[in-house]
Amino acid sequence: MTTSQTTLVVWWPKANARQDDDSLPARLRYEVHGPSGRLSGGMEPPSALPKGLSCLVLLHPGDVGLFEVSVPKLSGRKLQDALPYLVEPHLLNDPEDNWVSLFGNLAQGKRLAAVVDKSTARTVLRACKQLKLNVSALSCELLREPAQVARCAWFSELNLLVIDGQSIPVALDASQPALFPRLFARLAGPNTSPLLMSAPDQQRLQSLLNQEGLATQLAGKAVASPIVGLKNKGLVPAQELRKSGLSGVSESSEWTPLLRAAGATAVLLVLGLNLLAFKANRQLDALDNAINTRYKQALPNVPMVADPLLLINREKQSLTAGQSASSQQGASGLLHEVGMAMNQAPFNSLLDIGWSDNTLNLKFANTLTQQHQDAALTQLKARGLEARWTTTGLEKWPTLQVKGGKP
Numbered sequence: 322m323t324t325s326q327t328t329l330v331v332w333w334p335k336a337n338a339r340q341d342d343d344s345l346p347a348r349l350r351y352e353v354h355g356p357s358g359r360l361s362g363g364m365e366p367p368s369a370l371p372k373g374l375s376c377l378v379l380l381h382p383g384d385v386g387l388f389e390v391s392v393p394k395l396s397g398r399k400l401q402d403a404l405p406y407l408v409e410p411h412l413l414n415d416p417e418d419n420w421v422s423l424f425g426n427l428a429q430g431k432r433l434a435a436v437v438d439k440s441t442a443r444t445v446l447r448a449c450k451q452l453k454l455n456v457s458a459l460s461c462e463l464l465r466e467p468a469q470v471a472r473c474a475w476f477s478e479l480n481l482l483v484i485d486g487q488s489i490p491v492a493l494d495a496s497q498p499a500l501f502p503r504l505f506a507r508l509a510g511p512n513t514s515p516l517l518m519s520a521p522d523q524q525r526l527q528s529l530l531n532q533e534g535l536a537t538q539l540a541g542k543a544v545a546s547p548i549v550g551l552k553n554k555g556l557v558p559a560q561e562l563r564k565s566g567l568s569g570v571s572e573s574s575e576w577t578p579l580l581r582a583a584g585a586t587a588v589l590l591v592l593g594l595n596l597l598a599f600k601a602n603r604q605l606d607a608l609d610n611a612i613n614t615r616y617k618q619a620l621p622n623v624p625m626v627a628d629p630l631l632l633i634n635r636e637k638q639s640l641t642a643g644q645s646a647s648s649q650q651g652a653s654g655l656l657h658e659v660g661m662a663m664n665q666a667p668f669n670s671l672l673d674i675g676w677s678d679n680t681l682n683l684k685f686a687n688t689l690t691q692q693h694q695d696a697a698l699t700q701l702k703a704r705g706l707e708a709r710w711t712t713t714g715l716e717k718w719p720t721l722q723v724k725g726g727k728p
Contacts, residue, residue, distance in 0.1 A: 328354045328549045329374040331454070332462075332478070335381040336441045345448055350478065354549045367452050376454040377552050378445060382480060382492035385461040385556065386411065386436035389427055389489060408434050422556055424464055428487045435464065437556045446557070446565040456562060458555035463490040465545045473517040473545055476525055481505070483516070484545065495529060502530055655681045655706070655723050662700040663721075666693050672718065681723045689719050697721065 332350040345367045352362035353371060390407045392400070404423070405416035412419065418439055425433045442459055449456045463482055467473045472485040476495070484490040495501050505526075518526065656674075659681070663671075667688045675682040694710050701708040707724040 326356055327360065327374050328457075328552065329371055329376045329454070330354060330379065330548055331370065331376060332379050333381060333445055335383045336444065345451070352548075354547075358547075367448075370452065370454070372453065374455065375457045375552075376449070377549060378449060378454075378456055378459050379548075379551065380437065380442075380445065380459060380461050380556065382461060382463050382482070384437065384441050385463065387463060387489050388434045388436065389431045390423075390434045391430070392423065392432050404434065408436055412436070414438065420557055420561075422554075424554055425466065425486065427489070433489065435461065435556055442557050442561075443565070446562070450565060458552045458562075459557045460551040460554050461556065462548070462551070463492060464551055464554045465548065467517075467545055469517065471517055472514055474522070474526075475518065475545065476522050481526065502532065505530065652676050652681060652725065655725055658701060658704055658706060659683060659697070659721065659723060662697040662704075663693070665696065679725045681721075681725065683721045683723075684713060685719045685721070687716065687718065694719060694721075 330352045334346050334349075347366065348364045349367050349370065350362075350364050351370055353360045353374065386408070388408050388411050392407070393403060395403055404421035405412075405419055408419075408421060409416045419436050420439060420442065422435045423432045424435060427433055437459070445459065446456070462477055463484065465482075465484060467484055467486050472483060474481055474483040476482075479494060479496040481493045481495050481501075482490065483493070493501055493504050666685070670686045670688050671683060672686055673682075673684040675684075698708055698710060701723065709722055711720050711722060712718060713720045
């Protein structure tokens with residue numbers, strides 16, 4: 322089993338009255354959990370806690386306020402900004418001095434709001450940094466959910482935690498023997514469903530109730546969601562954990578899904594661009610081969626020592642400069658004359674060029690009208706060239722044949 326598969330769970334004691342007191346607790350309760358459940362645990366001095374594991378810190382229930390709220394129809398940043406003011410009537414400090422998170426759906430369409438004081442959370446974060454803990458989330462054990470549609474309860478140190486998924490979770494302080502039984506009697510009235518509890522917790526609870534002569538309905542096999550699942554119910558924003566310099570934040574960062582999606586998109590884009598570039602190169606190679614083939618057919622006596630289009634352009638410039646007398650009867654000269662004669666032809670109408678038996682053959686599309694053909698023929702004959710129109714193929718493509726001079 323690798324360290325990435327194990328989680329260190331640390332129960333942080335209740336905050337001191339002095340919020341700026343950064344002194345470390347004398348001992349901390351901890352457990353190490355793997356994929357199959359609890360591996361080890363106990364009480365140790367902070368410096369003796371296991372190192373190098375992703376760490377989930379559970380705040381004391383007394384440091385986390387839980388309230389029912391009706392959520393307005395907002396989302397994203399607007400909802401986050403509005404949350405502190407939804408719980409303002411229950412707060413003793415300024416709403417903006419708290420982090421508020423929403424969890425679960427309660428009865429009557431309400432949501433569970435969890436509130437933690439920013440100064441309290443930052444004090445814990447500073448202590449965790451001092452201990453070099455790889456904190457991935459700050460949460461609270463009360464945010465666990467029942468795995469069945471029933472109430473379940475368990476003891477966590479001196480607190481009895483009761484959850485049902487439909488109302489606000491409750492933490493009862495069992496260290497107050499005179500107060501605890503009465504509070505529990507109000508919680509577990511005659512019309513409530515039985516509490517699912519483990520056998521050891523049942524014995525402990527019944528012992529406390531017997532002191533006051535109380536009884537309640539208890540059932541076995543208490544099941545709540547795995548405690549390591551609270552890593553996904555953080556009470557402190559991920560950016561605050563990053564700001565605190567805690568190395569384990571990446572595992573619970575809200576940006577992780579976005580970064581993974583962005584990385585996958587980037588990979589797909591790179592692959593797509595490479596595929597497009599490959600196809601474009603294939604098309605360019607095919608075009609180059611076609612040009613070279615046409616050049617060899619049209620200018621068999623002109624060596625191709627550069628790009629064929631550049632050579633044809635050079636020949637045209639040479640003719641324009643008055644040197645046509647020396648090469649007018651060659652293929653390049655004939656191409657120049659045909660180009661001048663066909664300057665009114667439809668765009669992209671030339672389909673093929675061929676050179677054989679000292680004759681230049683140019684095949685055109687059927688978009689070439691009879692008027693274009695007559696005008697070209699008149700101009701070529703005026704230049705002293707022997708030319709005629711014919712048709713080729715089943716489609717009867719208009720084909721211009723221009724005789725060259727004596728080779």
